[in-house]
Amino acid sequence: MDRHESTIMSVARGGSVADDAPPGQLIGGSWKRCLEDYGLDPARIAVDVLTHRELAEHRDHIGEVIDIARAEMENLAAQIAGSGYALLLTNAEGVILCHQAEAALESNFRQAGLWDGADWSESRQGTNGIGTALIERRAVTVHCNDHFATRHTSLSCSAAPIHAPAGELLGVLDASSVQCEDSRASQMHTVALVSMSARLIEKCVFLNTYRDETVLRFHGRPEFVNLVHDGMLAVNGEGRVVAADDSAAMQLGYDDRDALVGKEISQFFDVTPSLLAQRVSEGNLTVWPIREVRRGRRYFACVRAPGRLTAGGRSNAATGRGSRLSARGDRRETVRPTLDDLQGQDPRMAFNVRCARRVVDKGVQLMIHGETGTGKEAFARAVHEAGARAEQPFVAVNCAAIPESLIESELFGYKAGAFTGARRDGMRGKILQSSGGTLFLDEIGDMPVELQTRLLRVLEEREVVPLGSEVAVPVDLNLISATHAPLKTMLADGRFREDLYYRLNGITLTLPPVRERADRDALLRAILADEAGEDAVEMEESAVGALMAYHWPGNIREMRNVLRTAVALCDGGVIRLADLPGDISEISGLELPASAGRVAADDNGQPPAAAANPLECAERDAVMRALQQNRWNITNTARQLAMSRNTLYRKMKKHDIALSSGR
Ligand SMILES: Nc1ncnc2c1ncn2[C@@H]1O[C@H](COP(=O)(O)OP(=O)(O)OP(=O)(O)O)[C@@H](O)[C@H]1O
Structure with a gap:
């Protein structure tokens, strides 16, 4: 330390x-x-x-x-x-x-x-x-x-x-x-x-927000009116204050600007709507004395007429500065991956994609299982886009990200005035928003049991009754659910309804974590190419070695974030070990064979021709090194590499490492 x-x-x-x-x-x-x-x-x-x-x-x-x-x-x-x-x-x-x-x-x-x-x-x-x-x-x-x-x-x-x-x-x-x-x-x-x-x-x-109102600007000293410390009150055509800033509240002796909002301007100053209108017509730079009603203090004021914009407000937007920026922002916008893109070169992913293609549009409920960041939502979206509903909405809801008390209204919607704090015009809810398209319910294991009952009813009856309403609305629901939690064990202790589980689980596909994917190197290249966009970005061997040896607990999301940050921060278009987070750069010191070159992001994810695959070499070295460090004890080596014993055996087989070679 x-x-x-x-x-x-x-x-x-x-x-x-x-x-x-x-x-x-x-x-x-x-x-x-x-x-x-x-x-x-x-x-x-x-x-x-x-x-x-x-x-x-x-x-x-x-x-x-x-x-x-x-x-x-x-x-x-x-x-x-x-x-x-x-x-x-x-x-x-x-x-x-x-x-x-x-x-x-x-x-x-x-x-x-x-x-x-x-x-x-x-x-x-x-x-x-x-x-x-x-x-x-x-x-x-x-x-x-x-x-x-x-x-x-x-x-x-x-x-x-x-x-x-x-x-x-x-x-x-x-x-x-x-x-x-x-x-x-x-x-x-x-x-x-x-x-x-x-x-x-x-x-x-x-001033910009209230450009359609008259704004009264005031201060105790005339030379401070129209400057940063004056108070501002936006006043509507009927003479009511619609907004006040902190300085206005403070000068008028209130702790909170809300105390001013909704009141008539004449409650605070000896000013009437007709006087304001007259001042507006005189031009907005005229400063005149006004008297405060409550304490009788004298202030000086001027008005900003409605309909005027401030420097730097909409006028700047019209110069095109904003559009130039977004054009640059769009440059690297990634096209949503298709099922083929997601399959990569991993056999388990190829199996998943084959199964998904078979069931799409057949009314079979798809459940996607996988650790965080393995691409469950990306997969669900690609399935949606491979089917007949592709032109209809894909609506994703993460049950773990919404407070329990809000999941019900988020999903089922509510009628106008259904509860305190509800929007005046009600809300349709995600289930109805997805009608005709696909509803993706992520982390379904986090859905409270009572809502599971309601969801099951929607699935069976194909209609939704919004909160506070008695009228059922028909819905054309196509559901894909996902979870990282072992739902089967949740059935045993009553945290997940068995009937819903079997209703949702027409087919379960499990997305492999990055550490178990056979195409980790290709994945790394593809994401690097994607993040680098039109820039030519290379990666030093030591950085490649560390990235290959890392166990990626956050999976593809983490890989993407790490590469994105490295691309943004690297100097001269070369990602070095120092550009990687501490967790990863610590796994340095991997000796790559001389044949291992740099990984470049300008090859569209394909390994450079005529070069030994550096990532494969790095993986082999990482496995060898760990085996040697753990005296060829498989359990300890697998633990160090954060993979299962089976995965370790598979990797040893892939790289032609025999257990006997170390004994
Ligand atoms: N095969 C892939 N190639 C490149 N990027 C991918 C791939 N799969 C997923 N991603 C990207 O990885 C990130 C995480 O994907 P996604 O949100 O689909 O994962 P998730 O499993 O649903 O995560 P969570 O469990 O946290 O909800 C996204 O930025 C997504 O675009």
Whole structure:
């Protein structure tokens, strides 16, 4: 354990720190969360990067906020030019949506993982400016050794949250440097600048959101009206406040902006709707004195007329900046894999695909079994697309990801006003949304028993009764279910209904985990090619060896994430051992034969001609090495390689390794 790690352990356990000044409460509290709540290890943190498609979705979701923020980031970047800082905008989940960095420093930031699409939530990256500001909901500085992950201790980050007009978090604006040259004290200026920019973005978002209303902007001093600290009230045509910002609430002496919303403007100021209309007609820069009703204080105000846009709002979207980005994002968008793609060169997958083709469109209920990340949803979707329902919706529901209390309404839908908090117009529910297409119920073992009864009824009667309704709606249901749990053992203790089990289980197909797939090398190449897109990316032998020897508990999903991150972070188009997460790079030192070359991503998944297959060689070496280390004890070797004894025997046979050779 290095010094940084032991400091973290000691502080999190409430102990003292040898020579260093102890971190503040904020950092200490975050370290504790990282260890106890997220189960992170400071030495084993890897940067996760989203696909271009996922990133485009996140960007779409935040809408014009990104354009507004970009305009302000350009201003701020001009102020801090030459300081070595990059500016980053994230969404409320901590995913970096866009950045501004000097061209000369771009590759440093990329290598540090400070890049579009990277997930900097605290639960993934440990204590850091972005993630910790999101959790604390306030501006923070996380300087060098304040970071939880050892790999991030050369970063210095100052971040401030950005809130939507109704108060929810929109994201974070962050200024980061990849070198800890500046002192912690100098970060006070950085965090102040970033906070100011975050406030300006909030102001523009407010003005843009309420562009169809009159906005009254006020402050106790006339020179502050129309600037970052003024209060803003959006007022509708009848003179009612429809939104207020924090500064408005604070200046008027309320703790909460909600206390202002829905009230008439005349309750707060000596202002009537007709006076507002008159001020609008005078032009929005006229500042005039107004009197507050409750305490009689004097303020100064001006109005922003309805229908005006702010700089950086929709006007920027119209410049095409957004479309250029999404065009780049679309570049690598992966086409959904077909059954043929998923089959690869693995005999078990080939069997699965053959069976699936036989039952598709025959009304046989398909159940897919497999460890997490083995591609169950991808397989279900490919089956759907291979059948007659391909043009109809494929609706996926993960029963484990929805709180138990919501599964019922999610699946069966509800009538208007069925329960407190229900949407006013009701909801159709996923079963009805999938009618005519396919409903994919993932982790069906997590479905509460009472809902299993309702699901069975839907399957038998082919109709759904939404919550709060008495009218049954017919449904053309085609169900594919999936589970990683052994449902049979759940039958025995009553956690899964036997009748439903047999109803769903027309045929069960089991997807093999990556460590047992015979085509692991081809899979690695295909995913690398997919993630690299048009870029030529190679992998060093040591990295190939480590990837082949790794046991991939997270299966294809983990493989994809690791390669995606490595592609994003690698320098000069070559993935090295250091670009891989600690768990994997530790499995280094594999001696590959001289014939083993690099793996390149420009071969569309095919091994380079005329070269011995390096991944196969690496696998053979890994097996040999483990056997030697375990003195040819099969049980211990299989355990070290995280595979079953049968798999180990199979691999030995495949690589022509006889047990007698070591004895
Ligand atoms: N044969 C394949 N080749 C390349 N990528 C694949 C393949 N199969 C699945 N994937 C990718 O692996 C990831 C995980 O797949 P998927 O979500 O289908 O797994 P899952 O078994 O349903 O996971 P979970 O058990 O967590 O629900 C996805 O990004 C998917 O696109």
